[in-house]
Structures are given as structure tokens and as C-alpha cells.
Amino acid sequence: MRWRRSSRLSRVPFRRGGYIAWGYRNGQFTPAQLAIWARVRYGAGGGLALELDDFDNRDFWAEHVAACIGHDVVPGCWFTEGYNIVTTPANAQFSIAELEGRFGGPGDWEGINNAITWDQLPDCRLAIVTNFSDAQTGEADALIEADFHCQTEAYLGDNPNATPSNLDHKARSLGWDASQPVFGLWNAPEALYTPYAQWQGWDYLVENVFR
Numbered sequence: 001m002r003w004r005r006s007s008r009l010s011r012v013p014f015r016r017g018g019y020i021a022w023g024y025r026n027g028q029f030t031p032a033q034l035a036i037w038a039r040v041r042y043g044a045g046g047g048l049a050l051e052l053d054d055f056d057n058r059d060f061w062a063e064h065v066a067a068c069i070g071h072d073v074v075p076g077c078w079f080t081e082g083y084n085i086v087t088t089p090a091n092a093q094f095s096i097a098e099l100e101g102r103f104g105g106p107g108d109w110e111g112i113n114n115a116i117t118w119d120q121l122p123d124c125r126l127a128i129v130t131n132f133s134d135a136q137t138g139e140a141d142a143l144i145e146a147d148f149h150c151q152t153e154a155y156l157g158d159n160p161n162a163t164p165s166n167l168d169h170k171a172r173s174l175g176w177d178a179s180q181p182v183f184g185l186w187n188a189p190e191a192l193y194t195p196y197a198q199w200q201g202w203d204y205l206v207e208n209v210f211r
Helices: 031-042 057-070 082-087 108-117 141-145 164-174 190-199
Strands: 017-020 047-051 074-079 094-099 125-130 148-154 180-184 202-204
Touching (some): 017 031, 017 074, 047 057, 047 094, 057 074, 074 082, 082 094, 082 108, 094 108, 108 141, 141 148, 148 164, 164 180
Parallel strands (some): 017 047, 017 202, 047 074, 074 094, 125 148, 180 202
């Protein structure tokens, strides 16, 4: 079993960025259009994560990567089912696994933990995006030791207490030295997140803010 020793540096894995779901598939934007927009919104080195376990988005992967690189945006992917992180393309520069439900239990956590145990993690920057559910002390240790950074579901439209600072406190209580919020924009106005601009948050989803 390969364990990647965590440096536990007090940093976040990426600059600002955004999650993509169905926007390529339904024609809302092309990869080139989105990369140009992302370069302006997030700056050089910002990230775009394409969901790869839905919407047949693998059809767009090559174009997604080329467009991002062409506009100084970092191309990566994300998965709604944690274990699917093992299918991360070799040329992805980062990969994010959703971890909802119980830490230490079946579902996303079990899938990600199996990927760690069976030495199937991709060779790129890694993160989980999580609401923590009922995570207890010690249950994130394997993720931290495998160098998974922590992105938090700061979905204020669902839960006004899910602020970046509250979620960061939870992340630190589990052993991470830092976390990065993901702002839920499908059911809350973008202005609701303005007070948290210093947190370098990610957009979930870019389909809700692309102009």
C-alpha cells in the first residue's frame, strides 16, 4: 500500500476555481468560452473541475484540457461518487472527490478509502469536497496522510451556519491545517458570499454564474 506522507502545510491546493456539470453538454458554453471567462474571473492559475461521472462529460475532456492550458487555467476533474476518483485521466492536474454521508462508513468515504488502500490514487493534486456529515476525530487521518486537501460545502442557501469559518474550524478539528470553501450558487445569490471573498472560494456551479 502506498501512503503519501502529508506535509500538512497551511495552504490551500488551488487558487479560486469552479465546478462544471452540464454546461458543455447543453451548449451553455464551449470549453474555450469557459476558459476565457475563468481566466478573467479566477486569474492565472485558477482551476476548472469538470464532472466526469455524469453527463457523458468525458466526451469533452480533451477539449477541456486544451482550452484551459491555452488560457492559463488549470484543468482538473471532480466526481460525485468518491471511488470514481480512480478513473481520473492521467493528464488531469487535480482531482476532487465528493465525500458526503458518514466518514468511516459506506458510500463515498468507503470508496475513497479503498482507492487509498488499494494504491489506486491518481498522481495529481487531490481534494475532497465535503459537508463532514458526522465525522469524528481520527476518521480523516487516512485522507490527510494521502495528501487530500479539504474543500468544504459552504452552501449558505441550504444552511446559514455553513460559513467558511465554521467549516474551517471543523476541518482543523479533524486534522487538516487549512480548508477552502466551495460556494453553493444554485440556490443563493452570489452577493451572499461577498463577505467571504478573502477565502478564495470555488464556484458550485459555474453554470450559475457564467455570463
